[in-house]
Amino acid sequence: MRNHLVLILAMMATAARGFSNCRCGLMTTLTNGMDMIYELPALDMGSCTNHFECKQRCTKEYNDLTHNGDMYHMIDAFTSVGQFLCQEFKYDLHNEYVYPYYELCNGPWQYADSHSKQMLCCRNHEQYQCTSRGL
Template sequence: MGGELCLRRNLLKMRALLLSLFLTVCSVAWGFSNCRCALMTTFGMGEYIVSELPGIDMGSCTDSTGCEARCYDEYDNMTYGGDLYHMMDDLETVGQHLCKFYEHDMHNQYLYAYSKLCEGPWVYTGHHSLQMLCCWQGRQYACS
C-alpha cells in the first residue's frame, strides 16, 4: 500500500511538471507579455480602456519603471506623440482608428497612457493625448 501511495504522489508531481511546462511553452508561443499598455479615458469616477496597445515581455515582474517607459514608447509611436489628428498612411487619423474600434460614443475626452506590470495596478505614465477625442457611431468628429 505504501508503494501505491508513493506512485500516486510521483504521478501527481509529473502531471504538475507537465502542466507547468505546457503553460510555459504556450506563453512563449502566444507571445506572453507581462507588461500591458493601454490608452484610457475617464468617465465619472472610473477609467476605461479605449485601446490596448501591444504588450511587452519585461522578463520579470520587478521593473515597473521600465514597463512605464516602454508603454510610453508604444503610446508615442502608435499615436505620433499623442496627436489624434495625425494622418496615417491609410488616410485616416489616429483618432478615427480609435473611434472605429471603440464600442461607445465619446465626447471631449483626453486619452491617457497607462501601464500594468504583471498582476499590479494600472499606472498612469504621465502622458496624455494632445487633443480631446470625440466619437459618434464609430466616426471621429471635431470636439467643441
C-alpha cells in the same frame, strides 16, 4: 499524475517563448472611472520589478502610435489616430483626453504621465471635431 505532467510542460513552453508581463493601454475617463479604448501589444520585462522600464516602453509605444498624442495625425491616407481609436472603442466619446496607462504582472493600471494633445470625440465609431460643449 498525467495532469501534473501536462501542467509542467505547459509552464515550460510558456517560459521558453517569453512572458509578456507589461501591458499598455490607451484609456479615457468616464463617469465611473477609466475605460480602455485600445490595448497595445504586451511587452516582456523579464521581471515583475521593472515598473520604470514598463512605463517607459508603454510611453514609447503610445508616442509611436499616436505621433506624440496627436489625435489628428494620419496613420494612412484615410485614417487619423483619432478615427482609428473611435473605430476600436465601443462607446461614444465627447471631449475626452486619451491617456497611456501600464500594468505590470497583473498589478494595478498606472498612469504613464502623458495625455493626448487634443480631446477625442467619437459618435457611432466616427471621429468628429470636438467643441467645448461636446456636441
